[in-house]
Amino acid sequence: MKLSIERGALLKAVAQAQSVVERRNTIPILANVLIEAEGNTVQFRATDLDIEVVDRAPAMVERAGATTVSAMTLNEIVRKLPDGALVTLADDPQTGRLLITAGRSQFSLATLPREDFPVMATSDYAANFAVAAPVLRRLFDKSKFAISTEETRYYLNGVYMHVAESEGAKVLRCVATDGHRLARIDAPLPEGAAGMVGVIVPRKTVGEMRKLLDDDEAMIAVSVSETKIRFATPGVTLTSKVIDGTFPDYTRVIPQGNTRRLEVDAADFARAVDRVQTVSSERSRAVKLSLEEDRLILSVNAPDHGAAEEELAVAYADERLEIGFNAKYLLEIASQVDRENAVFLFNSSGDPTLMREGNDMSAVYVVMPMRV
Amino acid sequence: MPALCRDCLATFDGGARCPACRSPRVTAHPELFDLTIAHMDCDAFFASVEKRDNPALADKPVIIGGGQRGVVSTACYLARIKGVRSAMPMFQALRLCPEAVVVRPRFDAYVAASRAIRAMMDALTPRVEPLSLDEAFMDLAGTQRLHGAPPAVMLAGLVRRMQRELGLTGSIGLSHNKFLAKVASDLDKPRGFSVIGLAETEAFLRPRPVRLIWGIGPATQEGLDAAGIRTFDDLLRWDRHDLALRFGGMGERLWHLARGQDRRRVSPNSPVKGISNETTFHADTADADILDGHIWRMAEKVSSRAKATDKAGRVVALKLKRANHTLISRRHALHQPTQLADTIYRAARALFDQVRDPGPFRLLGVGLGEITGAGDADREGDLLDPDAGRRAQAERAADAIRARFGPDAIVKGRSLR
Numbered sequence: 001m002k003l004s005i006e007r008g009a010l011l012k013a014v015a016q017a018q019s020v021v022e023r024r025n026t027i028p029i030l031a032n033v034l035i036e037a038e039g040n041t042v043q044f045r046a047t048d049l050d051i052e053v054v055d056r057a058p059a060m061v062e063r064a065g066a067t068t069v070s071a072m073t074l075n076e077i078v079r080k081l082p083d084g085a086l087v088t089l090a091d092d093p094q095t096g097r098l099l100i101t102a103g104r105s106q107f108s109l110a111t112l113p114r115e116d117f118p119v120m121a122t123s124d125y126a127a128n129f130a131v132a133a134p135v136l137r138r139l140f141d142k143s144k145f146a147i148s149t150e151e152t153r154y155y156l157n158g159v160y161m162h163v164a165e166s167e168g169a170k171v172l173r174c175v176a177t178d179g180h181r182l183a184r185i186d187a188p189l190p191e192g193a194a195g196m197v198g199v200i201v202p203r204k205t206v207g208e209m210r211k212l213l214d215d216d217e218a219m220i221a222v223s224v225s226e227t228k229i230r231f232a233t234p235g236v237t238l239t240s241k242v243i244d245g246t247f248p249d250y251t252r253v254i255p256q257g258n259t260r261r262l263e264v265d266a267a268d269f270a271r272a273v274d275r276v277q278t279v280s281s282e283r284s285r286a287v288k289l290s291l292e293e294d295r296l297i298l299s300v301n302a303p304d305h306g307a308a309e310e311e312l313a314v315a316y317a318d319e320r321l322e323i324g325f326n327a328k329y330l331l332e333i334a335s336q337v338d339r340e341n342a343v344f345l346f347n348s349s350g351d352p353t354l355m356r357e358g359n360d361m362s363a364v365y366v367v368m369p370m371r372v
Numbered sequence: 373m374p375a376l377c378r379d380c381l382a383t384f385d386g387g388a389r390c391p392a393c394r395s396p397r398v399t400a401h402p403e404l405f406d407l408t409i410a411h412m413d414c415d416a417f418f419a420s421v422e423k424r425d426n427p428a429l430a431d432k433p434v435i436i437g438g439g440q441r442g443v444v445s446t447a448c449y450l451a452r453i454k455g456v457r458s459a460m461p462m463f464q465a466l467r468l469c470p471e472a473v474v475v476r477p478r479f480d481a482y483v484a485a486s487r488a489i490r491a492m493m494d495a496l497t498p499r500v501e502p503l504s505l506d507e508a509f510m511d512l513a514g515t516q517r518l519h520g521a522p523p524a525v526m527l528a529g530l531v532r533r534m535q536r537e538l539g540l541t542g543s544i545g546l547s548h549n550k551f552l553a554k555v556a557s558d559l560d561k562p563r564g565f566s567v568i569g570l571a572e573t574e575a576f577l578r579p580r581p582v583r584l585i586w587g588i589g590p591a592t593q594e595g596l597d598a599a600g601i602r603t604f605d606d607l608l609r610w611d612r613h614d615l616a617l618r619f620g621g622m623g624e625r626l627w628h629l630a631r632g633q634d635r636r637r638v639s640p641n642s643p644v645k646g647i648s649n650e651t652t653f654h655a656d657t658a659d660a661d662i663l664d665g666h667i668w669r670m671a672e673k674v675s676s677r678a679k680a681t682d683k684a685g686r687v688v689a690l691k692l693k694r695a696n697h698t699l700i701s702r703r704h705a706l707h708q709p710t711q712l713a714d715t716i717y718r719a720a721r722a723l724f725d726q727v728r729d730p731g732p733f734r735l736l737g738v739g740l741g742e743i744t745g746a747g748d749a750d751r752e753g754d755l756l757d758p759d760a761g762r763r764a765q766a767e768r769a770a771d772a773i774r775a776r777f778g779p780d781a782i783v784k785g786r787s788l789r
Contacts (some may be wrong), residue, residue: 152704152722179754180707253755286751303747326752352755371751 001065650737
């Protein structure tokens with residue numbers, strides 16, 4: 001194998017591949033990236049056995065072939081090469097090394113045989129559809145903060161993507177929860193997605209996939225089977241196993257009968273919460289909301305640290321209410337609001353509270369209160 | 373040589389008997405009045421409390437422990453003469469000493485006695501570090517002017533007062549650091565008073581086995597055996613760097629201990645690190661229902677201790693011992709600290725389900741770690757478990773009933789299995 005490629009194109013492809021590779025690895029081949037050169041394309045493939053990413057880049061291929069080298073080392077080398085450099089990758093059958101040359105720099109890396117590299121089995125994708133990158137970005141960006149890290153509830157360690165019905169129309173829906181807060185985000189159902197089975201997309205996949213979504217113009221081809229999900233752009237294909245579990249029935253968690261309505265400027269609210277939480281204890285971070293007519297008082301009282309209070313002008317017309325929340329959760333959901341006012345719907349101080357942006361039902365958040 | 377009578381607390385210069393009261397209980401040592409770090413260890417504490425409270429037991433061998441399959445918690449000195457030791461399986465203890473009276477532990481009584489002793493120690497110095505109910509370190513540096521007597525005299529007075537006022541005896545180890553004080557208290561039990569001075573430290577340790585080091589785990593012990601280190605003399609031959617290479621962080625400590633150096637301070641409020649309870653079964657069991665009952669019982673015990681001391685914990689631990697004595701332990705970090713039996717049980721049960729081992733097991737334990745105050749506990753509900761709030765209320769209500777009508781007034785069905 002011998003090929004030449006521009007440093008920028010190489011870095012982009014290798015960086016994407018190496019980020020999938022697990023840092024702490026007991027199987028040596030999994031630390032490697034598989035490089036395959038053919039025609040006028042070079043392909044980089046990396047996997048952690050749960051996710052596989054394949055990056056393609058145009059290259060001048062002198063001799064077709066394939067080999068594997070340490071993804072991290074290759075990435076580091078390419079990163080440190082000067083911008084605009086032409087990089088040549090060539091395997092040396094005599095020594096079994098991969099030679100990298102760029103200008104006056106030369107490297108030779110140990111390789112492992114390509115036959116040892118595990119390639120993910122293909123799946124029977126029952127649903128194939130295309131989604132614009134900004135749509136997918138919104139679905140996952142607004143839900144991923146609520147993903148649980150608790151290993152005992154492994155079925156919550158991802159975003160549940162499925163087809164649902166909202167206000168009479170079918171939607172593509174992403175839900176994530178850790179039992180303390182929940183995010184439910186909807187998008188219009190893309191053509192071809194109606195037959196999709198609901199899948200739980202693992203946290204790491206969400207993070208890796210996010211890197212494909214920065215281009216506003218891009219269309220992402222999504223394929224879903226019962227065990228796998230695949231996201232593809234012209235240059236990159238990311239295939240991931242989905243979490244083998246049942247996502248709990250989240251619909252009964254979303255309060256229907258909350259009537260006490262608070263409307264507040266989300267940014268003002270977030271800044272005030274952030275200010276008062278400065279004195280809360282590291283462990284609990286409890287903030288108390290005291291509501292009366294058109295007035296909200298945020299307060300923190302941490303006996304060991306101190307106390308803080310701030311008043312906000314709000315729209316509130318129901319009876320007085322005192323309710324506590326984890327400041328971190330309030331900040332997280334408030335930061336999801338970007339266009340209109342935040343609308344909170346409360347029931348009692350012990351019941352889940354609902355938050356949405358204005359009257360927009362396509363992004364709904366639920367947060368559990370805290371005893372204060 | 374400076375000397376002290378442990379009966380009348382007279383101080384004098386040398387001699388086998390006290391010049392004032394003629395008692396032979398004399399401690400003499402060149403550094404007797406200069407040393408300040410002490411370790412007090414009660415003699416057969418649980419058994420002594422039982423004998424004190426029930427004089428009929430006074431001249432009988434007494435073993436504290438529970439059930440046929442349990443282990444010896446404490447044995448009195450009469451039983452120890454027959455070879456009975458702490459942590460020995462009960463059947464073995466009864467074979468060695470069939471005439472022994474086995475008494476179930478009464479922790480309330482031990483806690484009360486321990487508190488009384490603690491109050492006496494607190495009167496000597498603010499630097500008291502309890503290790504358990506029946507032993508503690510004390511640092512009496514700088515107290516001589518306050519008490520008008522050197523630490524040794526005050527310590528002899530402490531054990532005399534314990535015997536007179538509480539009917540309990542203890543042994544004192546006095547030295548220049550914690551390690552040696554702890555070693556010393558064990559040299560001359562019961563009713564002992566041993567001193568290890570700075571000048572004799574190395575000579576004293578040299579011929580002794582390294583087992584003496586308190587807190588050496590089985591793994592380090594095996595490592596020491598494998599390295600051919602049996603005595604402190606063996607240990608002294610090792611280079612500091614080699615010890616660190618072979619034993620990691622422990623190596624550095626071993627190097628210092630070999631020279632009798634221990635710089636740990638006596639810290640009065642060493643925080644509670646964990647609350648745990650375990651039980652050894654009457655017969656090994658693999659029955660999931662029975663084990664589930666034990667998990668609940670242990671969770672409930674841990675929870676009630678947490679509630680009693682206003683503590684909560686964020687980590688739940690499960691410990692299982694297989695029939696062949698190998699251990700399985702698992703931990704789970706909760707989202708928030710808890711003191712609820714229900715939450716502890718659920719976490720421990722989930723850990724149990726993850727252990728894919730069919731058993732049989734001989735022991736099960738449940739523990740709570742990363743201890744915090746009760747104020748931070750159980751403040752957030754769980755969206756996906758809306759009944760959790762109701763169960764917590766039921767538990768608090770049951771606690772209130774128990775507080776009023778006794779611990780057995782209300783129990784869960786599953787704890788009766």
